[in-house]
Amino acid sequence: MALRNAILATLLDGESSGYDLAKSFNASVANFWTATPQQLYRELDKMESQGLVAARVVEQRRRPNKRLFSLTDAGAAELAEFTTRAPKPTAIRDELLVQVQALEAGDDKAVRRAVADRMAVAETKLKRFERLRERLLGESAETDFLATAPRVGPYLTLARGIAFEQENIRWCERVLAVLDRRDGG
Numbered sequence: 001m002a003l004r005n006a007i008l009a010t011l012l013d014g015e016s017s018g019y020d021l022a023k024s025f026n027a028s029v030a031n032f033w034t035a036t037p038q039q040l041y042r043e044l045d046k047m048e049s050q051g052l053v054a055a056r057v058v059e060q061r062r063r064p065n066k067r068l069f070s071l072t073d074a075g076a077a078e079l080a081e082f083t084t085r086a087p088k089p090t091a092i093r094d095e096l097l098v099q100v101q102a103l104e105a106g107d108d109k110a111v112r113r114a115v116a117d118r119m120a121v122a123e124t125k126l127k128r129f130e131r132l133r134e135r136l137l138g139e140s141a142e143t144d145f146l147a148t149a150p151r152v153g154p155y156l157t158l159a160r161g162i163a164f165e166q167e168n169i170r171w172c173e174r175v176l177a178v179l180d181r182r183d184g185g
Helices: 003-013 018-027 037-049 073-082 095-101 108-137 142-148 153-182
Strands: 053-058 066-071
Touching: 003 018, 003 037, 003 053, 003 066, 003 073, 003 153, 018 037, 018 066, 037 053, 066 073, 095 108, 108 142, 108 153
Parallel strands: none
Antiparallel strands: 053 066
8 A cells, every 4th residue: 555545545534734634644544554744745745746636825924834735536536446456465564573583582671671662652552542532433422423424434444553552452461471470470
């Protein structure tokens, strides 16, 4: 999947500046796709030149002018075509897993710290995702929201991000417990 598809999908929510798009990526899309602001701006420029997004300049007082991007018909068509493709299977590429795999050959304490650090990151992300879920749902029950919301894709991807971080936490807890038992602790 190209970054462009994630940008196009995010622009389904409406016009956005590059800055707001980067914030949106950090808040919602980050559970399945990451990109730096520089990558986003480069891709937006490329997409504009290809006619997939349109930009308009908004003049601001006391701040630099900003460009607001919106999805064009060509961008919407490309996104629609993207949804018809069979996705490639994902594979885990995780440096921490290699460190755990090599545990007996390495520094046990360093690996434990790395696992504990990963767990802390996962717990922080999970809390952020759960706050976002609460904002998305508002006063609605999940079943009502899923039946009536104009767009459910962002919620469903958020649910996957929540499940992913919950599993990361469970795995880290298990690794640390196993290592503690092996040390007689």
